[in-house]
Amino acid sequence: MQGAEYNFNHDSLEAELKTFAQKKITELYVHDQILASDKKKLIRFxxxxxxxIPDCYISLKIEPQIIDGEIISLVSNLFCSLEIPMTESKNQISEKDKKVFLFDKKLYSKKAALLNNAGLVFGFDLDFALSQGDSFKSFRDRIDFAVTLYPNHIDFPQIEKKTGLKEKCTGTYSSQDIEYSKKIAAAAKIFYTSGRAVPWFNCVIMPLKIAPSKFFSDFAEWLECNNVNPKDVEKIExxxxxxxxKMQLLFLEMKFEEKHKEHLFEIAKDLVMLYGAFSRVDEENEETVLELSYSPDDLLSPASLNLSAFSDNVCMENCRVKVYAGDEGPEYDFI
Incomplete structure (x- = not known):
């Protein structure tokens, strides 16, 4: 599998794409700001x-303002993941000659709903301490808000290698806050993104009554206690x-015990293992045999969206299940 990261010369765009099959390029990363913000150029691309390149995987940066029905229809024809910057609004106000960080939740909610309804894959890029007026509280609020929109992944460019992005220590974002932010970002990357947690994350943490940013902060501490530096990018990757x-389940078991919700952990454990097995079919083409406390028929039903109600209304059904690749995606059989 060969990939390419390309900042397009828009005049030679069509000619470049025509050479991909010959070059055996199967992945393309298009993170061009002009293309991301210009609807006409994006439609042409x-x-x-x-x-x-209908079968080539495309990672495409796109500004939320230009996402609409037309763009969604075109993206639906491709093997594509949309990368959406989750940053401040350009409309800032002044308070005593200071810029105030603004964030348009309605915009992101509307666009995420369109993407989720269309079944498209998308993620958010979250930065911190780069914009004047940003704060540690605002960064945590953005994380808490982002996970409610069910992104496939949340990326933090500043914890990646060689991004060139440099945080700014300000009156609203201290150097200590920046260090905390890096740890939370790394913990979120491991638990949510690399842990492929999107199908179950919101329903699993709901009974814990804890904000996602606090959950990730606690996970960062747990990692350090288990000799994993959350800022060690190479080890994380x-x-x-x-x-x-395994780390997810150990940490969740601890949190459910801490919140005196031990009776709900078996449901959470089954969800994590079942969806994890599905993801490994897709990503690694790997079969998994699971020992579950509940039937996957129940776990995959809307009833699992509320773990407390699930516990009250669904009977335990210890079972052994094989998860494997079917003709149209992951399937499972009782064994």
Whole structure:
């Protein structure tokens, strides 16, 4: 599998795409700011991509303002993941000659709903301490808000290698806050993104009554107590999904005990393992045999959205299940 990261010369765009099959390029990362914010240029690119590289995986940066029905229709024809910057609004107000950080939740809620309804894959890029007026509280609020929109992944460019982004220590964002932010970002990357937690994260932490940012902060502390530096990028990237799933379950068991919700942990555990097995079919083409406390038929039903109600209304059904690749995606059989 060969990939390419390309900042397009828009005049040669069509010619470049036509060479991908010959070059055996199967992944393309298009994080071009002009393309991300210019709807006409983006439409032209999407039409060319559908014609010339329909089977190529595309990671596409896009500003939320230009996401609409037309863009969604074109993206639906591609093997594509949308990368959406979650930053402050350009409309800032002045208070005593200071800029105030503004964030348009309605905009992101509306666009995420469109993408989720269309079944498209998307994620958010969250930065921190880069914009004047930003604060540690605002960063935590953005994380808490982001996970409610069910993004497939949340990325933090500042904890990646060689991004060139440098945080600014200000009156609203101290150097200590920046260090805390880096740890929370790394913990979120491991637990949520690398841990493929999107299908179950919100329903699993709901009975814990804890904000996602606080949950990730606690997970960062737990990692350090278990000799994992959450800022060690190379080590983070070396974890397999199975290794991360083990950490997820150990940490969740501790949190459910801490909140005196032990009776709900078996449901949470089954959800994590079942969806984790599904993801490994998709990503690693790997079969998994699971020992579950509840039937997957029940776990995959809307009843699992509320763990407390699930516990009250669904009977335990110890079972052994094989998860494997079917003709149209992951399937499971009782064994």
């Amino acid at each position: 999407l039409n060319c991509a559908a014609k010339d 070396s974890f397999t999904h199975k290794e991360i799933e």
